[in-house]
Amino acid sequence: MTKLINQTHASNDLLIFDNLESEVRSYCRSFPTKFIRSSGYQLWDVEGKVYIDFFAGAGALNYGHNHPEMKKKLIQYLTEDGISHSLDMATVAKEIFLTKFRDIILKPRELNYKIMFPGPTGTNSVESALKLARKVTGRQTIMSFTNAFHGMTLGSLSVTGNKFKRLGAGVPLNHSVSMPYDGYMGKDVNSLSFIESFLNDSGSGISLPAAVIVETLQGEGGINIASNEWLIGLAKLCKHYEILLIVDDVQMGCGRTGSFFSFERTGIIPDIVCLSKSIGGYGLPMAITLMKPELDLWEPGEHNGTFRGNNLAFVTAAQALDYWENSRFTEEIEAKGEMIRNALSEIVISVPELNGEVRGLGMMQGIAFENNIAQKISALAFKRGLIVETSGTDSEVIKIMPPLTIDHIGLAAGLRILSDCIYDIAVENNALVSKL
Ligand SMILES: *Cc1c(COP(=O)(O)O)cnc(C)c1O
Numbered sequence: 001m002t003k004l005i006n007q008t009h010a011s012n013d014l015l016i017f018d019n020l021e022s023e024v025r026s027y028c029r030s031f032p033t034k035f036i037r038s039s040g041y042q043l044w045d046v047e048g049k050v051y052i053d054f055f056a057g058a059g060a061l062n063y064g065h066n067h068p069e070m071k072k073k074l075i076q077y078l079t080e081d082g083i084s085h086s087l088d089m090a091t092v093a094k095e096i097f098l099t100k101f102r103d104i105i106l107k108p109r110e111l112n113y114k115i116m117f118p119g120p121t122g123t124n125s126v127e128s129a130l131k132l133a134r135k136v137t138g139r140q141t142i143m144s145f146t147n148a149f150h151g152m153t154l155g156s157l158s159v160t161g162n163k164f165k166r167l168g169a170g171v172p173l174n175h176s177v178s179m180p181y182d183g184y185m186g187k188d189v190n191s192l193s194f195i196e197s198f199l200n201d202s203g204s205g206i207s208l209p210a211a212v213i214v215e216t217l218q219g220e221g222g223i224n225i226a227s228n229e230w231l232i233g234l235a236k237l238c239k240h241y242e243i244l245l246i247v248d249d250v251q252m253g254c255g256r257t258g259s260f261f262s263f264e265r266t267g268i269i270p271d272i273v274c275l276s277k278s279i280g281g282y283g284l285p286m287a288i289t290l291m292k293p294e295l296d297l298w299e300p301g302e303h304n305g306t307f308r309g310n311n312l313a314f315v316t317a318a319q320a321l322d323y324w325e326n327s328r329f330t331e332e333i334e335a336k337g338e339m340i341r342n343a344l345s346e347i348v349i350s351v352p353e354l355n356g357e358v359r360g361l362g363m364m365q366g367i368a369f370e371n372n373i374a375q376k377i378s379a380l381a382f383k384r385g386l387i388v389e390t391s392g393t394d395s396e397v398i399k400i401m402p403p404l405t406i407d408h409i410g411l412a413a414g415l416r417i418l419s420d421c422i423y424d425i426a427v428e429n430n431a432l433v434s435k436l
Pocket residue numbers: 120121122123124126149150151152215219220248249250251252276277
């Protein structure tokens with residue numbers, strides 16, 4: 001690290017970013033420092049201050065920063081002049097990825113999908129899924145859910161809930177219909193019967209959708225979890241009305257909730273699955289879209305993209321799949337998830353005045369607060385060396401999302417900083433604290 005710092009600008013001014021870079025940037029406002037190095041669950045800034053990462057690149061760094069095995073494979077590949085860019089041409093790196101994905105992920109789960117490389121981002125995968133669903137069914141409408149997040153291009157925005165992000169489109173977002181997610185209408189209301197009444201009724205004003213797109217757990221939308229029953233019911237509804245079911249597993253996939261796919265807890269088999277973020281393993285851009293073979297009605301070149309063949313990502317993606325060769329990693333994630341659960345529950349109980357609500361599953365959990373508490377926590381945590389983001393329409397949820405590979409010491413240390421911050425903010429808010 002010392003070496004890196006000496007080689008570069010050690011000063012921590014942010015002048016070039018403030019002066020030259022667009023106002024559109026956002027995360028750097030929550031974490032205003034200049035980062036230089038990272039390893040595992042830790043980041044360092046140019047002043048040598050260390051941060052514990054409870055953000056994990058918004059889910060792109062499930063295996064941590066600069067994973068040693070992936071780095072080794074990557075360096076070896078680069079040194080040997082391996083193919084870097086290949087559009088959709090066949091390469092050895094892609095062959096290894098496809099073979100491992102089939103043998104380690106698909107076969108043991110008895111999943112029969114064809115794999116499409118839609119371009120390197122999550123929204124590329126979502127766009128390809130929406131296009132394919134419309135092409136296959138000949139219908140136009142896509143049903144999506146309240147508080148959904150599917151990406152920032154027009155098609156993905158049209159199925160995204162957030163008003164601010166939708167307004168950014170600058171044009172009407174249509175051919176989509178938003179329905180209440182599980183729990184949206186209150187804990188005792190089953191929104192599925194509401195949805196079914198729309199599908200059933202020729203007077204509902206809603207034409208039969210081509211597809212339903214759903215996240216099994218809404219990360220960006222505020223850590224809202226759909227119950228197994230609700231997801232199974234949704235899959236049944238789709239089957240009954242011959243609507244394609246798309247699961248957007250861009251953030252919840254690759255083990256975030258425990259299993260490789262987030263829908264494994266339900267037993268449902270989506271028609272189309274979107275994966276990105278951590279599929280590349282090393283934080284390198286990569287996305288795939290899985291589709292049932294009978295849906296693969298694409299004409300060659302009908303969906304295209306220059307950066308569909310990021311072979312450096314294929315190399316690290318293939319290496320990352322080793323984590324999934326047995327159930328050990330899932331058990332590890334579940335154990336850490338439990339540790340997070342206990343810590344968050346303890347916090348919420350200790351400061352009842354803040355009215356916190358623990359949400360989530362696996363290593364995607366958080367606490368929903370009222371007012372702007374979550375943003376205050378994030379800001380204070382940053383000062384104390386913890387990177388933790390907020391989510392939800394009004395940034396009302398503090399979102400705990402460490403690399404899945406974080407060790408117990410790192411996890412405990414991060415949770416300690418988090419709880420101290422929350423207690424201190426509670427005190428600041430004149431709340432009575434029954435500190436444990
Ligand atoms: C991040 C995300 C996307 C968009 O991915 P990008 O790579 O940012 O385009 C889509 N869906 C979900 C659920 C996401 O979390």
